[in-house]
Amino acid sequence: MLRQIGKRLATAIPSLIGVVVVTFLLTRVLPGDTAAYFAGPAATPQAIAEIRAKLGLDRSLPEQFVSYVKDLATGNLGNSLSTGRPVVTEIKARLPASAELTFLGLFLAIAIAVPLGILAAVKQGSIIDHACRMVATAGVSLPVFFTGLLLVYVFYFLLGWAPAPLGRLDAFSSAPPEVTGFYLIDSLLARDLETFRASLAQLAVPAITMAVFSLAPIARMTRASMLAALASEFVRTAKASGLTPTTVIIRYAFRNALLPVVTTLGMVFSFLLGANVLVEKVFAWPGIGSYAIEALIASDFAPVQGFVLTMAIMYVALNLLIDMLYGVIDPRVRMEG
Amino acid sequence: MTAALPLLDVRNLTVEFATRRGIVTAVEQISIAVAKGETLGIVGESGSGKSVTSYAVMRILDRAGKIANGTVSFSGIDIRGMKEDEVRDLRGREMSMIFQNPRAALNPIRKVGKQIEDVLIRHVQAAPSDAREKAIEILRQVRIARPEERYHAYPFELSGGMCQRIVIALALACRPQLLIADEPTTGLDVTTQKAVMDLVVELTRERGMSTILITHDLGLAATYCDRVVVMEKGKVVETADSAIIFKSPLHPYTQKLMRATPRPNATLRGLLPEGEALPNPIPAPPANDDAAMLLKVENLVKEYPRQGATTSVFSLFKPKAPAADATFRAVDGISFEVRRGESVGLVGESGCGKSTTSMMVMRLLDPTSGRILFNGEDIGGTKAKDFAGLPQRRRIQMVFQDPTDSLNPRFTAVRAIADPLLRMGGLKGGAAIRARCEELARRVGLPVDLLDRFPHQLSGGQKARVGIARAIALDPELVILDEPTAALDVSVQAVVLNLLQDLKVSLGMSYLFVSHDLYVVRMLCDRVIVMKSGRIVEEGPTERVLAAPEAEYTRELLSAIPHPPV
Numbered sequence: 001m002l003r004q005i006g007k008r009l010a011t012a013i014p015s016l017i018g019v020v021v022v023t024f025l026l027t028r029v030l031p032g033d034t035a036a037y038f039a040g041p042a043a044t045p046q047a048i049a050e051i052r053a054k055l056g057l058d059r060s061l062p063e064q065f066v067s068y069v070k071d072l073a074t075g076n077l078g079n080s081l082s083t084g085r086p087v088v089t090e091i092k093a094r095l096p097a098s099a100e101l102t103f104l105g106l107f108l109a110i111a112i113a114v115p116l117g118i119l120a121a122v123k124q125g126s127i128i129d130h131a132c133r134m135v136a137t138a139g140v141s142l143p144v145f146f147t148g149l150l151l152v153y154v155f156y157f158l159l160g161w162a163p164a165p166l167g168r169l170d171a172f173s174s175a176p177p178e179v180t181g182f183y184l185i186d187s188l189l190a191r192d193l194e195t196f197r198a199s200l201a202q203l204a205v206p207a208i209t210m211a212v213f214s215l216a217p218i219a220r221m222t223r224a225s226m227l228a229a230l231a232s233e234f235v236r237t238a239k240a241s242g243l244t245p246t247t248v249i250i251r252y253a254f255r256n257a258l259l260p261v262v263t264t265l266g267m268v269f270s271f272l273l274g275a276n277v278l279v280e281k282v283f284a285w286p287g288i289g290s291y292a293i294e295a296l297i298a299s300d301f302a303p304v305q306g307f308v309l310t311m312a313i314m315y316v317a318l319n320l321l322i323d324m325l326y327g328v329i330d331p332r333v334r335m336e337g
Numbered sequence: 338m339t340a341a342l343p344l345l346d347v348r349n350l351t352v353e354f355a356t357r358r359g360i361v362t363a364v365e366q367i368s369i370a371v372a373k374g375e376t377l378g379i380v381g382e383s384g385s386g387k388s389v390t391s392y393a394v395m396r397i398l399d400r401a402g403k404i405a406n407g408t409v410s411f412s413g414i415d416i417r418g419m420k421e422d423e424v425r426d427l428r429g430r431e432m433s434m435i436f437q438n439p440r441a442a443l444n445p446i447r448k449v450g451k452q453i454e455d456v457l458i459r460h461v462q463a464a465p466s467d468a469r470e471k472a473i474e475i476l477r478q479v480r481i482a483r484p485e486e487r488y489h490a491y492p493f494e495l496s497g498g499m500c501q502r503i504v505i506a507l508a509l510a511c512r513p514q515l516l517i518a519d520e521p522t523t524g525l526d527v528t529t530q531k532a533v534m535d536l537v538v539e540l541t542r543e544r545g546m547s548t549i550l551i552t553h554d555l556g557l558a559a560t561y562c563d564r565v566v567v568m569e570k571g572k573v574v575e576t577a578d579s580a581i582i583f584k585s586p587l588h589p590y591t592q593k594l595m596r597a598t599p600r601p602n603a604t605l606r607g608l609l610p611e612g613e614a615l616p617n618p619i620p621a622p623p624a625n626d627d628a629a630m631l632l633k634v635e636n637l638v639k640e641y642p643r644q645g646a647t648t649s650v651f652s653l654f655k656p657k658a659p660a661a662d663a664t665f666r667a668v669d670g671i672s673f674e675v676r677r678g679e680s681v682g683l684v685g686e687s688g689c690g691k692s693t694t695s696m697m698v699m700r701l702l703d704p705t706s707g708r709i710l711f712n713g714e715d716i717g718g719t720k721a722k723d724f725a726g727l728p729q730r731r732r733i734q735m736v737f738q739d740p741t742d743s744l745n746p747r748f749t750a751v752r753a754i755a756d757p758l759l760r761m762g763g764l765k766g767g768a769a770i771r772a773r774c775e776e777l778a779r780r781v782g783l784p785v786d787l788l789d790r791f792p793h794q795l796s797g798g799q800k801a802r803v804g805i806a807r808a809i810a811l812d813p814e815l816v817i818l819d820e821p822t823a824a825l826d827v828s829v830q831a832v833v834l835n836l837l838q839d840l841k842v843s844l845g846m847s848y849l850f851v852s853h854d855l856y857v858v859r860m861l862c863d864r865v866i867v868m869k870s871g872r873i874v875e876e877g878p879t880e881r882v883l884a885a886p887e888a889e890y891t892r893e894l895l896s897a898i899p900h901p902p903v
Contacts, residue, residue: 237436237507240395240428241508242430255446329446332445
């Protein structure tokens, strides 16, 4: 097992090196002159040149790359030019915010989509099946900023159930002492139920927004792979042995249908984590997506590099996790190892 | 009126399926009775409704199917009128079923022992505390060696025959009164088939169970059944004791089936229905020893790296491979010859290396060592991927086992036949190619108006003809036939075998015929090569090998083949 994980990690190293090279090159070819941007509109050419020299941008690309890799080796992702703070610190602070939102959104989506997909497959052609199709189509075709705004309008403005969509906590609470960076967990660890409630209230609407969007692929995939599993010969054997419908559906069909569902989950998760800029913007969420997009607009390349690298590492870790899950679910995958 | 009430009494059963084209009647007004302790065979070709009948009895028809009429009573209880959960109690406990393709019939990701436990616990034959013990005991009863270890095996770790034993164990775990075996040995080797069937018979006899054996194989039905029901197109055409039905079949369909079944003394022409017989075969020029050598294989070896050479921590129960022996010899130094105009049969059980050998001769696989001489030239040295460029490529063609899967579903029949012509035929112009395809179609007996159809619009026999036409399109000298009739019904097989024989004689081709069926080989081949574990165990003129086999293994193979007592 450990050897297998080691092997998988080893195969990830070339892709990580590729990511380092590509992000470095990409940020260099992005339009916009970083030095000119930070010197301000009124700066003289000399001032711009000075800043450029200070940033090291006047050196050749290979030279810049070597110093970038050297910094990287010491865990230094550089400083953000717009905030002046180290990128590592920023990402450390913002990644948990995005992750907490994503996890909760994904959890909600799974909790709804998987049972819905199973039911839709078991009762194919029934009302539930049509409902599943409708929910999935609606969820995937409504843009997240629209769902987000709609939910804010209904739950905050009309009903007043949700707090103002302004970040992770309302103005009256303070952040719990940091352990994991997830406010829900940290507040529970600190036995601060008030903060827990406040952060949950802030989380609920954006998490639902994300869930609505990610419902569709999960429900559709669950339904499709369940249909295939239910039509298989071993399900027929199970039925012919008189096993109860619950056993047949869960233990025989669903466990076999899990592989494609897990694959889809991995894809949905990585997509949600990095690409939910719109949700973060709508809810003023201090997440990693909005951080990256702001940096990109400002031609501030250090945070962009840091963001892409973080995402790449997360993606590799996620794929490793999924591969291990495959092994847990399907003994045949273990053999190939 | 017999005094004893039959265990299973099916009367006037009609099963309908709702399809896109309206309602299709799969089974019409059939009546079948099974007495206690009796073994009943239901025999018929594909589409005869024999499987549907058994599903209806078990009430496991899929969503589209429903019992439209008739009664099914099981020891006096009306199954059709029962509630779903009541039937569910009966299934597995009172009547159970074993299926074709045993590996697919088992949950691939659950330990086989656990699957047996599921059934035991469901029918309260065991409590969770002693389920494991009982499951192991049942594995022992179906002759699984080392049952304590096999309990933890997954289906993919077991052979086909072993999987079928597990399926039998599942079906018999709760000691039901009725066992329905739906093509239980299709796809298994003859010796495995014999072992599995003998086991079923022994277990059911000793428990006084009734059995329904559904099969397309008349030989199997004759060997193992007391009584036989013959079905055709959803109807029962004849019912009789198996001792009588094979001696004097009454219904024309039964007679036709009987004739088409390969058996010890049949001739190719004899397989065809009376009245439809083709003119007598063109007398083939006897393949004498002077005939030129076409194919000569010398010391052919194919090695594969042994699977699982890289160990996995999970696979505790894999049979341990000797660590020193990292390679596996699929083909272990074989030599043989095929002369011009000769048919050579390559016979053996799955895993004996016969398909690997044919793939190497076809140059789809690279041999590890050895020579393949075709017309005196060594073609074994050319890499498989470069072989398509050699002039010999068009001289060797192949007909594949599955007539459906070996046709591109998006090519029409004419496009499929034209494929080799387009690639290396040197014909110019669509009209010339079309004309050639029509000529080929006539040659293989495919109506020319079917040429523009797609594979899914053709029957199995028609698809087989397309495959054959494609293979002979370039006038090959050697055709490799890889179980070309294994997926076909016996009556279609009879026609296709005759076609192959006639084509061989009229086109002067040689055949390398790969098969597991010795009787089929006997009718088509001049010489036969029997393989086992990658080696040749016996070789000689077909008549001699079948009449007086020298190798113990050949005798074993021959005696395992069930055949009607004619």
